[in-house]
Amino acid sequence: MLKGYDASKYDRPSVAVDVLLFTIEAGELKILLVQRNEEPFKGRWSLPGGFVKADESLDRAAIRELGEESGVENIYLEQLYTFGDPKRDPRTRVISVTYMALGAKTDWGLKASGDVSAAKFFSVDNLPKLAFDHQQIFHYGLERLRSKLGYTNIAFGLLPEQFTLTDLQKVYEIILNKQLDKRNFRKKILTTDLLRSLGKKSSGGAHRPAELYRFKKKEIVYTD
Amino acid sequence: MLKGYDASKYDRPSVAVDVLLFTIEAGELKILLVQRNEEPFKGRWSLPGGFVKADESLDRAAIRELGEESGVENIYLEQLYTFGDPKRDPRTRVISVTYMALGAKTDWGLKASGDVSAAKFFSVDNLPKLAFDHQQIFHYGLERLRSKLGYTNIAFGLLPEQFTLTDLQKVYEIILNKQLDKRNFRKKILTTDLLRSLGKKSSGGAHRPAELYRFKKKEIVYTD
DNA sequence: TGAATAGTGTCTTTCAGACAATATGCC
């Protein structure tokens, strides 16, 4: 054992939360990244996150970190996985509890705060090189999102309160990265009884307006 | 330590792993519990677990804890969820990364070691009152197991190397807690192409022996 | 009336689920 080794200090790893915030913008699936202001990985983009405070649950820490760096509130949040390789952070032992968040892109007030110099959304098809093991976390989260799209109503998290069936179909197509048949999609969605129909849409185009819907429940629902 | 990082700024929680070890014995689904030797919850049964060591990954900590208290080695292990309510441990802040392990019941050398006075398997239908939030962890894990039975080959973890289709069906019936139709079950299982047929079974009974099978892969496979 | 998107139905194939008789080895 090394001289000066202080077991009580090293036996307790730091615990952080890192959050994958997904949104859809301009027909693309995007995630929020922040640019690091400090070593290690200074200048590199990373997932928003930070250390868990003493009296704070993990969920609350994730919500707080999201709020600090994106102004986002009240969105869907789900714990993903906990990454704990002893060498994943070069400074010291840091265990990261990761979360996936979903939000409709509105006028979030992105802000650089504390230890980051910038915050920005990137298309998942064109990510920069990420700090730490955040690339791995991203892959894990994207797979979870794709998978859950198939057997839950998780897509509600990426849409505004009201939307058309075409909007909803586009969410599926963007995330699954493939085209879906309009008739089959509508048949399937409407038989789940998760949507409530509203009025008509005025829309902006020179074409027939679409019916608006909203999800009956804002919590996650498992179908099948 | 690198410049700009002051670990003492943060109150570091302790990080533990707790493991749900499932097995099947005497036609019942059982989990391993250990009896606590110390406060808090002295005398109460709890999931096997303990603190993560400084240079140890989370997975390795789970394997180590299992080995210490059950002698189990080389079994299926999967991270479940991380529980971090600030009050879940009355002593201090402890974040628990939980795991699910599956094993075929063989002659494991259960042993009380360290801070536990006994180790024993309990039927999931007849659990004692558990320490901490371990009842919640158990529920979460049992649901995960039931769910994954439907779309993966996870049952391989509960069977010995060789088994009959009836053995396999019983695993499903015990975990799902319902009877399955023999013909439909076999049809479904055999079309997945996950099994390899071997020779005949001598068995012990006065009846036709069954064909033995083994799983082609010992890793988890997702069907559909 | 033309442009653009919304909305709708049938057929085929596949999969899940109900259902019962024969086969084989051992005593």
Next chain:
DNA sequence: GGCATATTGTCTGAAAGACACTATTCA
């Protein structure tokens, strides 16, 4: 031969997937 379990196929209903035309609004 009798017992106990192994093994096997058909039918039906539901859901998934391929496929193309009509409807509506607005400029």
